[in-house]
Amino acid sequence: MHIDRIVEKDVLITAVRGRLDSSSSPKLDETLAVIPEGSAAIVLDFAELTYISSAGLRVVLKATKLARSNGLQLVICGLVPQVHEVFDVSGFTALIPIHESRASALAALT
Amino acid sequence: MHIDRIVEKDVLITAVRGRLDSSSSPKLDETLAVIPEGSAAIVLDFAELTYISSAGLRVVLKATKLARSNGLQLVICGLVPQVHEVFDVSGFTALIPIHESRASALAALT
Amino acid sequence: MIIREIDIRLPSRLDQLEPLFEALDFFVSTNAIPPTPAYRLQLAVDEFVANAVEHGYEDGRQGEIGVRVRLDGDVLELTFSDDGAPFDPFHAPPPDLTGSIEERRVGGLGVHLVRTLAASVAYRYEHGRNVVVIRLHLAEPTG
Amino acid sequence: MIIREIDIRLPSRLDQLEPLFEALDFFVSTNAIPPTPAYRLQLAVDEFVANAVEHGYEDGRQGEIGVRVRLDGDVLELTFSDDGAPFDPFHAPPPDLTGSIEERRVGGLGVHLVRTLAASVAYRYEHGRNVVVIRLHLAEPTG
Ligand SMILES: Nc1ncnc2c1ncn2[C@@H]1O[C@H](COP(=O)(O)OP(=O)(O)O)[C@@H](O)[C@H]1O
Numbered sequence: 001m002h003i004d005r006i007v008e009k010d011v012l013i014t015a016v017r018g019r020l021d022s023s024s025s026p027k028l029d030e031t032l033a034v035i036p037e038g039s040a041a042i043v044l045d046f047a048e049l050t051y052i053s054s055a056g057l058r059v060v061l062k063a064t065k066l067a068r069s070n071g072l073q074l075v076i077c078g079l080v081p082q083v084h085e086v087f088d089v090s091g092f093t094a095l096i097p098i099h100e101s102r103a104s105a106l107a108a109l110t
Numbered sequence: 111m112h113i114d115r116i117v118e119k120d121v122l123i124t125a126v127r128g129r130l131d132s133s134s135s136p137k138l139d140e141t142l143a144v145i146p147e148g149s150a151a152i153v154l155d156f157a158e159l160t161y162i163s164s165a166g167l168r169v170v171l172k173a174t175k176l177a178r179s180n181g182l183q184l185v186i187c188g189l190v191p192q193v194h195e196v197f198d199v200s201g202f203t204a205l206i207p208i209h210e211s212r213a214s215a216l217a218a219l220t
Numbered sequence: 221m222i223i224r225e226i227d228i229r230l231p232s233r234l235d236q237l238e239p240l241f242e243a244l245d246f247f248v249s250t251n252a253i254p255p256t257p258a259y260r261l262q263l264a265v266d267e268f269v270a271n272a273v274e275h276g277y278e279d280g281r282q283g284e285i286g287v288r289v290r291l292d293g294d295v296l297e298l299t300f301s302d303d304g305a306p307f308d309p310f311h312a313p314p315p316d317l318t319g320s321i322e323e324r325r326v327g328g329l330g331v332h333l334v335r336t337l338a339a340s341v342a343y344r345y346e347h348g349r350n351v352v353v354i355r356l357h358l359a360e361p362t363g
Numbered sequence: 364m365i366i367r368e369i370d371i372r373l374p375s376r377l378d379q380l381e382p383l384f385e386a387l388d389f390f391v392s393t394n395a396i397p398p399t400p401a402y403r404l405q406l407a408v409d410e411f412v413a414n415a416v417e418h419g420y421e422d423g424r425q426g427e428i429g430v431r432v433r434l435d436g437d438v439l440e441l442t443f444s445d446d447g448a449p450f451d452p453f454h455a456p457p458p459d460l461t462g463s464i465e466e467r468r469v470g471g472l473g474v475h476l477v478r479t480l481a482a483s484v485a486y487r488y489e490h491g492r493n494v495v496v497i498r499l500h501l502a503e504p505t506g
């Protein structure tokens with residue numbers, strides 16, 4: 001798994017590549033625990049995420065709770081079909097806004 | 111499988127690398143069917159032969175018969191333990207001189 | 221050529237997941253398993269093996285986990301077994317997926333995911349081992 | 364982690380030997396099978412699969428061959444099966460290995476090699492299939 005953090009205006013983008021499973025998710029958990037001062041919204045770009053297990057979902061839910069409790073919006077973009085299915089089945093698609101692409105996510109946030 | 115032919119004085123050396131099985135042995139069979147004019151003896155150098163099956167043994171026996179019927183000596187050198195075992199079990203070690211190395215094979219021939 | 225079955229045994233340690241996934245990748249690519257069942261296979265292995273390692277041996281024992289994958293026509297049959305504490309993963313009710321973000325409990329999704337994505341699931345306790353059998357469809361049933 | 368068993372099916376064609384050997388190499392390296400039994404495993408597969416393909420389907424039918432390898436403690440058990448003409452490879456007497464080069468018959472060594480290097484061999488005809496079971500020792504019995 002590889003994590004990239006990009007700040008675009010006041011939006012914090014975290015792009016994750018590869019597999020998010022029990023062995024890699026603690027690293028993402030640490031990264032997402034820190035929200036830099038001045039961030040207005042958070043985008044999780046999962047376009048290159050090939051695999052997520054319940055350990056990864058747990059990290060996503062934690063990050064979403066943290067964002068909300070700080071008054072920030074968190075949205076997700078770019079799910080491949082199999083990852084999308086896992087989000088559907090766990091009820092996450094009803095809780096977290098999912099966008100097709102990073103561009104549409106950023107457009108929706110501004 | 112890879113075959114190298116080297117002529118040293120009047121000794122024809124055929125060095126075989128890799129696997130000698132039913133799919134590769136026809137190629138060695140073709141090579142060994144031709145004995146260049148003026149050869150006095152033949153060495154099969156199997157030091158880098160990692161595997162031989164009964165299809166390979168068949169080719170070796172054929173080549174030995176051909177050499178004998180042409181009045182040439184044929185010797186083998188450099189068998190790894192597992193290949194040596196196959197030669198033992200098929201009775202070939204009693205029929206064909208086996209040498210440790212190419213050098214000792216050449217020394218024995220002259 | 222197809223690999224009809226592969227039967228693996230591993231000590232109950234998380235560092236065994238990597239060689240395990242390598243072997244399953246080999247099975248998946250040799251048999252040209254399509255992406256969706258291949259994903260579900262990975263997910264099931266991930267969730268059940270991790271659960272057995274993390275919850276099955278609270279006494280500190282080193283256990284032995286079995287993972288068997290069998291290709292049977294249009295069905296992929298996974299059999300997990302472990303010699304950890306007896307535990308039926310399908311006994312508990314499914315997690316509550318309604319409610320707001322604030323109300324959602326973090327965790328408790330692994331078994332639910334696999335159960336929902338599988339064609340069938342079954343549990344039995346046999347010869348001192350938990351045995352979980354999960355069947356996945358290779359092709360999405362149409363209609 | 365060990366792969367206890369791998370069960371493969373292949374159409375009766377020689378071009379299937381390459382993927383078959385790839386799968387067996389994976390089994391051998393994952394299980395750290397020592398060189399001598401690994402060689403014998405390859406040899407047995409080579410000889411029996413090639414024989415089934417070359418002699419079992421003289422009627423031109425495309426057959427289905429099974430290769431199962433099971434690691435059982437110190438023993439590697441290979442089970443070959445095919446739906447070709449019934450043939451017991453262990454019925455014929457062993458080839459004559461005495462005599463001069465000129466007297467030696469070319470060929471007829473495959474079954475002999477495997478039988479000699481195996482700990483045990485068995486043949487049965489069952490449900491329309493030839494079934495050959497070969498057991499190899501992982502470690503050379505001492506003494
Ligand atoms: N093999 C097992 N042995 C004992 N308890 C288990 C086992 N597997 C799961 N559990 C229990 O069931 C709960 C739910 O498991 P699961 O759905 O995978 O969610 P999570 O592991 O994320 O909590 C676990 O928290 C654990 O208490």
Ligand SMILES: Nc1ncnc2c1ncn2[C@@H]1O[C@H](COP(=O)(O)OP(=O)(O)O)[C@@H](O)[C@H]1O
Pocket residue numbers: 164410414415418419447448449450452470471472473474475
């Ligand atoms: N599966 C089989 N079906 C029919 N005949 C077979 C089969 N396997 C072997 N044979 C016969 O037994 C003979 C000896 O086989 P083998 O020892 O492998 O030597 P080779 O194949 O080199 O002749 C073959 O030549 C063939 O006539």
